[in-house]
Amino acid sequence: TAQAETLEFQSEARQLLQLVIHSIYSNKDTFLRELVSNASDALDKLRLEAFRDKDLPADTSDLHVALEVDSARRTLTVRDNGIGMTRDEVVGLIGTIAKSGTAEFLRKLKESKDAAGSQDLIGRFGIGFYSSFMVADKVTLVTRRAGESEGVRWESSGESTYTIEPVADAPQGTAVTLHLKPADEEEHLHDYTSRAKLTEIVKRYSDFITWPVRLAGEDGGEPETINSRKALWARPASEVGEDEYAEFYKHISHDWNDPLETIRLQAEGTFEYQALLFIPSRAPLDLFMRERKRGVQLYVKRVFVMDDCAELMPEYLRFVKGVVDAQDLSLNVSREILQRDRQIQLMRRRLVKKVLSTVKSMMTAKPDSYRTFWQEFGRAVKEGLLDDYENRDAILEIASFDSTHDPEKQTTLAQYVERMKEGQEHIYYMTGESRALIENSPHLEAFRDKGFEVLVLTDAVDEMWIDAVPGFGGKQFQSIAKGEVDLRTEDEKKEAEERQADFSDLLSWMTTTLADHVKEVRLSSRLTTSPACIVGDTHEVSPTLEKMYRAMGQ
Ligand code: ADP
Ligand code: MG
Numbered sequence: 001t002a003q004a005e006t007l008e009f010q011s012e013a014r015q016l017l018q019l020v021i022h023s024i025y026s027n028k029d030t031f032l033r034e035l036v037s038n039a040s041d042a043l044d045k046l047r048l049e050a051f052r053d054k055d056l057p058a059d060t061s062d063l064h065v066a067l068e069v070d071s072a073r074r075t076l077t078v079r080d081n082g083i084g085m086t087r088d089e090v091v092g093l094i095g096t097i098a099k100s101g102t103a104e105f106l107r108k109l110k111e112s113k114d115a116a117g118s119q120d121l122i123g124r125f126g127i128g129f130y131s132s133f134m135v136a137d138k139v140t141l142v143t144r145r146a147g148e149s150e151g152v153r154w155e156s157s158g159e160s161t162y163t164i165e166p167v168a169d170a171p172q173g174t175a176v177t178l179h180l181k182p183a184d185e186e187e188h189l190h191d192y193t194s195r196a197k198l199t200e201i202v203k204r205y206s207d208f209i210t211w212p213v214r215l216a217g218e219d220g221g222e223p224e225t226i227n228s229r230k231a232l233w234a235r236p237a238s239e240v241g242e243d244e245y246a247e248f249y250k251h252i253s254h255d256w257n258d259p260l261e262t263i264r265l266q267a268e269g270t271f272e273y274q275a276l277l278f279i280p281s282r283a284p285l286d287l288f289m290r291e292r293k294r295g296v297q298l299y300v301k302r303v304f305v306m307d308d309c310a311e312l313m314p315e316y317l318r319f320v321k322g323v324v325d326a327q328d329l330s331l332n333v334s335r336e337i338l339q340r341d342r343q344i345q346l347m348r349r350r351l352v353k354k355v356l357s358t359v360k361s362m363m364t365a366k367p368d369s370y371r372t373f374w375q376e377f378g379r380a381v382k383e384g385l386l387d388d389y390e391n392r393d394a395i396l397e398i399a400s401f402d403s404t405h406d407p408e409k410q411t412t413l414a415q416y417v418e419r420m421k422e423g424q425e426h427i428y429y430m431t432g433e434s435r436a437l438i439e440n441s442p443h444l445e446a447f448r449d450k451g452f453e454v455l456v457l458t459d460a461v462d463e464m465w466i467d468a469v470p471g472f473g474g475k476q477f478q479s480i481a482k483g484e485v486d487l488r489t490e491d492e493k494k495e496a497e498e499r500q501a502d503f504s505d506l507l508s509w510m511t512t513t514l515a516d517h518v519k520e521v522r523l524s525s526r527l528t529t530s531p532a533c534i535v536g537d538t539h540e541v542s543p544t545l546e547k548m549y550r551a552m553g554q
């Protein structure tokens with residue numbers, strides 16, 4: 001029989017191990033995610049291989065992951081009855097790192113001087129199996145490849161070498177036993193022999209793994225399945241109840257309320273993914289704060305990969321929560337890769353369109369929900385009019401605004417356009433700090449007098465987008481406080497010209513006298529009861545925007 005051999009880790013693997021062992025990476029809990037995800041992969045592989053090779057002598061009757069704790073010896077074992085590894089596979093897969101970008105990762109990690117920077121790098125690279133050494137000072141792996149008669153035992157304390165030897169009686173699959181470092185408050189090392197702790201971690205990271213994750217019972221009691229295994233997004237929509245969605249939404253969002261709307265998307269073909277998204281019924285408190293998070297999580301084949309995935313949802317839809325599960329990404333996918341990936345960009349475009357079209361159908365199908373939506377998130381959505389050129393029209397279509405038509409109700413632009421008077425060419429609006437200020441403004445008088453509807457725009461963001469967006473449905477936006485707004489008939493125009501001539505001496509005298517304060521004094525067609533008003537140039541910064549710029553220190 002063969003003897004135990006001592007082999008050296010490949011040099012990159014050795015460097016990575018040293019970094020892992022000495023890292024101050026605070027989120028050490030993730031080691032369990034890595035091991036459970038490896039086990040889940042191994043089960044997936046066996047399922048597939050047994051499916052393809054009907055003669056494979058392997059037992060697939062009860063595929064699962066088992067967690068076993070030995071408090072006395074301070075060990076934690078993660079066991080699966082999946083595909084397993086041959087000796088050569090163990091040497092090749094565990095003794096070396098074949099991952100692309102490893103060298104680059106190591107270089108960056110060495111360069112990064114600050115703790116936060118290197119933590120971030122480790123978190124993004126994903127150190128897989130080696131993350132065991134964050135919490136263990138010795139790791140034993142026993143494995144037997146499905147179809148092989150003999151197994152392998154691999155052991156290392158993460159230094160430069162490992163030992164490997166054959167074992168006669170290994171069960172099919174892989175068991176990874178961690179000899180845990182002592183629990184240490186200061187190093188944020190939790191007690192991984194605690195069943196509550198293990199349950200918490202599995203629920204957090206691996207709840208939706210399709211295979212059961214069982215925690216062996218104490219003193220030989222019945223094992224307990226601790227993941228819910230509900231990958232809701234992968235189940236047919238008709239099978240999933242509202243309450244299940246709500247429960248899942250609360251789980252991922254930490255919101256106590258039910259979601260306002262649930263959105264499902266299924267993409268098949270070369271780049272397969274499923275999305276389960278939610279619009280909350282309430283805006284989060286940090287919606288307009290700098291450190292706010294986005295709500296979409298990325299899963300790869302049921303395994304949680306990252307939170308707050310900015311690449312999947314634009315800033316202006318940051319309130320959308322949910323899960324996107326992609327079939328063809330690596331579990332170790334980094335944000336940099338996501339940013340460059342063309343498939344991800346296509347996916348994001350599709351998700352954005354889906355969210356916008358869902359809101360659009362809410363407008364007719366669930367008007368109350370739509371109103372809640374716009375009240376809670378409208379201000380954020382309007383930011384998209386500045387950033388998302390492609391969806392500008394779609395955003396305008398789902399927008400609502402206060403208007404002089406009905407002080408109690410907001411109007412959509414389509415409704416405004418439908419009410420436009422015969423011969424009215426523009427969509428009139430006025431921006432200001434409050435509705436009361438706008439209503440009392442002399443600019444509004446002539447418009448009200450002539451029965452023209454005016455949009456009342458009071459959000460700070462309105463000042464920004466209204467200058468950038470030319471119009472809606474072929475009608476241009478026109479501020480009633482800027483430039484020359486002509487509400488007159490032909491006769492009135494002629495009459496005004498005559499009057500202008502009559503008053504020309506007075507007007508030029510006033511223009512000269514007031515030269516320090518105004519550019520020009522004109523007769524106005526806007527006013528009915530006020531004697532005079534001050535009008536901005538068409539391209540001038542409005543008073544509110546001026547105030548905003550000043551407040552921003554510009
Ligand atoms: P990754 O999972 O990203 O490939 P890991 O470091 O987690 O990186 O694992 C390296 C490789 O070791 C895996 O790709 C897999 O081939 C093998 N492996 C790890 N754990 C298991 C397991 N439980 N069963 C079978 N193979 C495994
Ligand atoms: Mg892995």
